[in-house]
Amino acid sequence: MQVHNTKKRRHLKWMVPVTLLAGVMGAVAVMPPPADWSDHLVQALQQYNNRYPQEKVFLHLDKDYYAAGETIWFKGYVTLQGLPSTQATNLYVELLDKNNNIVQKKLFAVFNAGAPGNFELPEAQKPGTYQLRAYTAWMLNFDPAFTYTRTIEIFDPAKKGGPAADSTAADFSVQFFPEGGNLIAGQANTVAFKAIDNNGYPIEVTGTLKDPKNTAIKSVHDGMGTFEITPAGGSDSYQAVVKSAKGQSKTFTLPAVQTTGASLKVFNKGARIFYQAVPANMGDTALNKLVVIAQMGQQLVYKALLDVSEGRISGFIPADKLPSGILQITLFGNNGAPLAERLAFVRNNDRMEMDVLESDVAREPRKKSTFVLRLPDTLQSNISVAVTDADAVPVDKNAADIVSTLLLTSDIKGYVYNPNWYFKDTNPATLQALDLVMLTNGWRRFSWEKIAKNEFPEVRYPYEQGVTVKGITTGVNGRPIVGGKLDMIIKLPVDSSSMFASAPIDEKGQFNIANMVFPDTAYIYYQGSDAKKGKDVNVKFDIHFFDRATQVKIPYPLRVPPAVDNSSLKLFLATAAESNKVNRAINNKTVYLQEVNVNAKKIKPEETTEKRYTSGMFSGGDGYSFDLTKENPTAYNIFQYLQSKVAGLQITGDLSNPSLSWRGGKPGLYLNEMQTDISMLSTLSINDVALIKVFRPPFMGGFGGANGAIAVYTKKGGDNPPANDPSIxxxxxxxxAGYAIVKTFYSPDYSVKKEVHALPDKRLTLYWNPNVAVDTLTHTAKVEFYNNDFSKRFRVVVQGITDEGTVGKLEQEF
Structure with missing residues (x-):
């Protein structure tokens, strides 16, 4: 008996149940008892799918590389079960340094499954390798390997090139993956392999298997390949002698041969995916009854009962009407335990097709260019567009796009090198290489063994809707207040607006105000009262996970990016340095224009805190100033705060007792201009710090300043937020903290004369629009921008998703 489900793409998508949005994660539909053990597996999958839908995130960046002083522009796309997550509201994005310390983090508002955002990189940003990490609260309930991460390189524009190429990648390793997971004795087995260097990047290899046939081993794409082997018995063991392209030779041992159990062979023919169960012993009656289950996106698409005693061990899965993506095929024994597993990629013609319908390209300085994009005939398309200088901005060919991320890398564990390459065409060689990725990577969003036993993940982070303020109230005796209410006056400094709210206190003393939406920071003035109108009520607000100062644990080590050719970097860095000068000139001019409009002498805002705190030699000097009265810092202490913020200053090791180094020596440490030590500063609460000054070597303000100095100032009364508004x-x-305010991308209009246009135009990103308006009648979108002073060729990158969940990317140079 074979049962299969091959509905159209949009019908395979799963909509969010009301119970999820309400946060009632324990609610499960009542299901009838299964007719047999295979039905129990199907019900377990349905139950998991209903309770734990897949949410995914992708970030479209305006560029692949950045220099200190630039802005990282991005748009976050959020999907739920393959459809745009129109109910999502919160996207968390972090910028991490190579030691997984959070350099910046922000909460961005999601609307219509998209979240525009930006990170401003200070000119003092330390050059090096960083990671962008993006996720929703719901995604934190599952394996962190499935949160979105992207490695980026940030350069010092003052230098003429990037760091030297890594010369330590001489060593290599080879992993072997028997198809289906088991190397079966007495059967012909396909064994896939993957060769990588010690940076995790693929290398090409050749070699020989130590078997009677001296089977040849040769990689065919990015260090991957296959060979056939038929072990004679369970006592056989095999080794492979493999030689790298650089001439290094190593010996590796293959997985042990199995005489029990079964394996699974898969032949992906596109419209049909054929499979064959391979029992280790055809006479083993325990393997007579088997079942094959195929699922995609946690939804059942195929189920077949097999009978080995009758020779019924093979079949095919119709795939022509399935959406593109990873299909997990699992072979189960009659006790419901998985015996073998194989991934197959369904590649159908369901991409979001886009092209340039019209183009009017102006290569002269400051002239206007226009592009008209043609989009699919759907109800709604959500796209973002970046236009950069095609000559001055380097391109990372290994960076994943929205197609390769949402369809491929977001569903497997392990690193996929250059994932976009597998979607360039449907030639047999490309499809064969894509199947090698399926053979050498594992799918582990859930465990069949656990869900069959009703062992489900603990939901620690409910599905969020807006910003929530909650906590508990207690009386003077420390016991929860029962009944009553918490009155709040909420003021938003960003726009001087205010509102009133009243939260009832439940029988456990808890209160909760959900679905709040506000920018930047809200000042919440509160007053609690019990049911008897008593005034002695203590209030403790819950600390949201994003407000905690924690170090991120990345499941995989940060991969050192391949070196960029210095010749291509030279123009990029030189232009970025000139752009920083222009930005400084614009900022200085803005401040000047503000000052001439007032009669009294006015201190510049950025100098206010420093002038109030510093004196003597500490008031000047060459270095950096960080005004924490203007921030809501989330670092453990000042040392974590300073990591990656000051070029040349090295802060390593345990943050409670770090090692400090600047130009080969330790910088001097000062607290309120008195000499201090690491132990004193490491225990100082970051929330008590008003100002940090970091002086470049040498510092003449005290002893131990030959290697620079770090001066920390604790807050005075005037810099603590007022306990009460005078009117309250x-x-x-x-x-x-609320949603981050996203800066507006600067796009000059040279048809209008402005004083600022007298400055040079050194923009490398000429156009960035995270929400391009689409004409719903003509299904077109217009992109217009003015050139800078030097660009001759433009690179246009469009990425997006339709309301049916199809994704697409268009990249074209003009």
Missing amino acids: KGFQLYKK
Whole structure:
């Protein structure tokens, strides 16, 4: 008996149940008892799918590489079960350094499954390798390997080139993967392999298997390949002698041969995916009854019962009407335990097709260019567009796009080198290489063994809708207040607006205000009262996970990016350095224009805190100033805060007792201009710090300044937020972080004369629009921008998703 489900792409998508949005994660539909053990597996899959839908994230960046002083522009795309997650509201994005320390992090508002955002890189940003990490709260309930991460390189524009190429990648390793997971004795086995260097990048290899046939081994694409082997018995063991392209030779041992169990062979023919169960012993009656289950996106698409005693061990899965993506095929024994597993990639013609319908390209300085994009005939398309200088901006050919991320890398564990390459065409060689990726990587979003036993993940982070303020109230005796309410006056400094809210206190003393939407920071003035109108009520607000100062644990080590050719970097870095000068000139001119409009002498805002705190030699000097009264820092202490913020300053090791180095020596440490030590500063709460000054070597303000100095100032009364607004009496203050304010991309209009246009135009990103308007009648979108002073060729990159969940990318140079 064979049962299969081959619905159209949009019908395979799963909509969010009301129970999920309401946060009632324990609610499960009542299912009838299974007719047999195979039905129990199907019900377990349905139950997992209903309770734990897949949410995915992708970031479209304006460029692949950045220099200190630039802005990282991006748009986050959020999907739920393959469809745009129109109910999502919160996207968390972090910038991590090579030691997994958070350099910047922000909460961005999601609307219509998209979240525009940006990170401004200070000119003092340390050059090096960084990671962008993006996720929703719901994604934190599952394996961190499935959160979105992307490695980026940030360069010092003052230098003429990038770091030297890594010369330590001489060593290599080879992993072997029997098809289906088991190397079966007495049967012909396909064994895939993957060769990587010690940086994790693929290398090409050749070699020989130590078997009676001296089977040849040769990689065919990015260090991957296959060979056939038929072990005679379970006592056989095999080794392979493999030689790298650089001439290094090593010996590796293959997985042990199995005389029990079964394996699974798969032949992907596109419209049909054929499979064959391979029992280790055809006479083993325990393997007479088997079942094959295929699922995609946690939804059943195929099920077949096999009978080995009758010779029914093979079949095919119709795939022509399945959506593109990874299909997990699992072979189960009659006890419901998985025996073998194989991944196959379904590649159908369901991409979001886009092209340039019209183009009017102006290569002269400051002239206007226009592109008209043609989009699919769907109800709604959500696209973002970046236009950069095709000559001055380097391209990372290994960076994943929205197609390779949402369809491929987001569903498998392990690193896939140059994932976009597998979607360039449907030639047999490309499809064969894509099947090698399926053979050498594992799919582990859930465990069949666990869900069959009703062992499901613990939901620690509910599906979020807006910003939530919650906590608990207690009386003077420390016991929860029962009944009553918490009155709040909420003020938003960013726009001087205010509102009133009242949260009821439940029988456990808890209160909760959900679905709040506000930018930047809210000042919440609160006053609690019990049911008897008593005033002695203590309030403790819950600390949201994003507000905690924690070090991120990345499941995989940070991969050192391949060196960029210095000749291509030269123009990029030189232009970025000139652009920084122009930006400084614009900022200085803005400040000047503001000052001439007032009669009294006015201190510049960035100097206010420093002038109030510093004196003597500490008030000048060559270095960096960090005004923490203007921030809501989330670091452990000042040392984590300073990591990656100051070029040349090395802060390594345990952050409670770090090692400090600048130009080969230790910088001097000062607290309120008195000499101090690491132990004192490491225990100082970051929330008590008003100002940090870092002086470049040498510092003449005290002893131990030959290698620079770090001066820390604790807050004075005037820099702590007022306990009460003068207009609000009897209320206490609580500050709650909201959605980050996204900066507007600067796109000059040279048809209008402005004083700022007298400055040079050194923009490398000429156009960035995270939400391009699409004409729903003509299904077109217009992109218009003015050239800078030097660009002759433009690179246009469009990425997006339709309301049916099809994704696409268009990249073209003009």
